[in-house]
Amino acid sequence: MILTEWLLCPICKNKTRIKLRADTELKNFPLYCPKCKLETLVNIKELKTTIIKEPDAKTQSR
Template identity: 70%
Template sequence: MIRSEWVHCPVCKNKTRDKIRDDTVLKNYPLYCPKCKQETLIEAKKLKVTVIKEPDAKTQSQ
């Protein structure tokens, strides 16, 4: 039997509307939380969810 569980928001820790299974692989997935209204880039593999840190925008010097 394949296990599945809800994806929790990394910001507020509440359940989102997305569910992943044991065999789900996500890369650069924009996870939206309806509770805190934040969007976070995540990766998921074998029910392990990791947050992708976006590089900060650098100012251009002229």
């Protein structure tokens, strides 16, 4: 039997519409939360979620 869990929003900690299996890997995945209505880039490996921080376009140097 393969372990499955709901993917939680890293911001508000509520369930999203995505279910993960233990062997799922996602890179640069745009996770949308229907409750807080925010989109966050995440990496997921072995049910561990890490948030990807993107630099703001206004603060980038040339």
